[in-house]
Amino acid sequence: MEPITLLTVVVLAIFVGFEVVSKVTSKLHTPLMSGANAIHGIILVGAIIVAGQAGDPWLLAIALLAVVLATANLVGGFVVTDRMLEMFGGRKPARPPAGDAAKGEQP
Template sequence: MDGMSLLTITVLAVFVGFEVVSKVSSTLHTPLMSGANAIHGIILVGAIIVAGQAADPLALAVALLAVVLATANLVGGFVVTDRMLHMFHAKKEVARTAAKADSK
């Protein structure tokens, strides 16, 4: 791929990503994070494909940077989702324990 194609793909990805994220209200952002992780997985696959086809050293460096950033974004999304789920789980356990104590 030539540099202009890579630049075009990058610009289009930025615009699409911005539009997708900006359309989600802030109250729905956290529950939808698991679905967003699937999108980040697709971005990671695309970055790997671009890195595999890069012939120019500069294009390869940018593609590898994209792979690293997409991987960090994907892993970070799963970590945040996991922490969020544990927070809700802990509240349920505390509520159950309090309900059992009140019934005694």
């Protein structure tokens, strides 16, 4: 494929992805993030396999970069999912101050 064709596909994918994700209601974000995390895990495994079989130093460097980026994407997805799940949880009761409140001790 020509580079201009590849660039056109990437730009269109960015626009379509932005439009699709921005239209999703907040109740569906957590299940969609969980599914996306599963896909990112598969991408990470593929990047590790490619890095393990790389013979050319340039290919190895690109594969290791793919492993780093896929790992960051996977971890970030789990962090965002965890924060969204905290939003749906109830409020936690306030913690009492440190020290024994019954004896009147100060921390």
